[in-house]
Amino acid sequence: MRKYSILTALMAVTFTLIAQFAVAANIEVDNAWVRAMPPTSRVIPIYLTINNPTDKSVGLIKISSPRGFVVIHQSVMRNDMMQMEPVESVPVPAKGVAKLQPTGYHGMMNNFTDGVPTKGENVPLVLMFNNGKELTVMAKVK
Amino acid sequence: MKYFSRISVFSVAILVASLASWSFNVSAKMPILKGIGGDFTLASSNGHDVSLSDFKEKVVLIFFGYTNCADICPTTVAHINQMMKKLTAVQRAKVQVLFISFDSEYDTPKHLNKYLNYFNPSFIGLVDVQEKVNQVAKLYHAEFSKLADEKVTVEYKKLSVEDKDTAQRKGYLYSHSAKIFVIDRKSRVRGFFYTGTPLTDMRDQVVELLNN
Secondary structure (H helix, E strand, O other): OHHHHHHHHHHHHHHHHHHHHHHOOOOEEEEEEEOOOOOOOOOEEEEEEEEEOOOOOEEEEEEEEOOEEEEEEEEEEEOOEEEEEEOOOEEEOOOEEEEEOOOOEEEEEEOOOOOOOOOOOEEEEEEEEOOOOEEEEEEEEO | OHHHHHHHHHHHHHHHHHHHHHHHHHHHOOOOOOOOOOOOEEEEOOOOEEEHHHHOOOEEEEEEEOOOOOOHHHHHHHHHHHHHHOOOHHHHOOEEEEEEEOOOOOOOHHHHHHHHHHHOOOOEEEOOOHHHHHHHHHHOOOOEEEOOHHHHHHHHHHHOOOOOOHHHHHHHOEEEOOOEEEEOOOOOEEEEEOOOOOHHHHHHHHHHHHHO
């Protein structure tokens, strides 16, 4: 009898661990990079890919960095003209991907605290999502 | 028999279609565009005035932009630079890239020099008093407009309360044509590239213009 209760307890623990592991499949960011720009630049772009394996859609609402002030922009074509427009959120669909990439969504960093990041440097970024989660990633300057 | 005739009709149709598209490609690949383009002279990153007519016998690629542009302009400059790397040294020497800034308020020839040197020292940056730049943009139908300051300020305020530097930021936002103008060796506009144009297509068309 005692044996069984230990077994049950073990199984319960195992299932709990598995369940937690499954839930732990979380939003991930890869291919974060910053375009290497001249040291005289006042603005530089930030690009990255957000993978959302969860069942809920999320939105990227803010990027912050100790290296400068970042706003999220989208390059859009209007009447045959390109323009950058500030966006409040980049949607990342459930079990989907969102890309910040050239000529689309991007982070625009300015007001540099320590000059324009140079080629090869890693720029720390904190991504804030509308579900309250935060992710810290490093973006390579290239 | 019926079956075979269907097949032969089908293959003739394909042959006609492919011939038509082939001849269409050859003649319409880079037609001479009328009513757009022309010679101009602007101050340059070389430290002296530059005219389009200085580059006769070269294929010229012209792009309008501004250095305080975070995404489209550096992406376009990098894209053109990638294409240049696909050319042989001899071909490259016969291609001139001109970056015309419409941001006369911020960009100067000296500033353009530093900016373009970073990407490719052979690229020449042009900027001048606003009126002269406007004239060139008009010649090339390269529209641009500064987005209304008021609107921009409001949007930034909405985005961030901690950002006290909106005044400085206004000038970053332009709406502009993102075309790369392709000019042949007789200073005629022959077409446009975009940042999405595949590099090999650009290279092939540039080489074709160099060979004609």
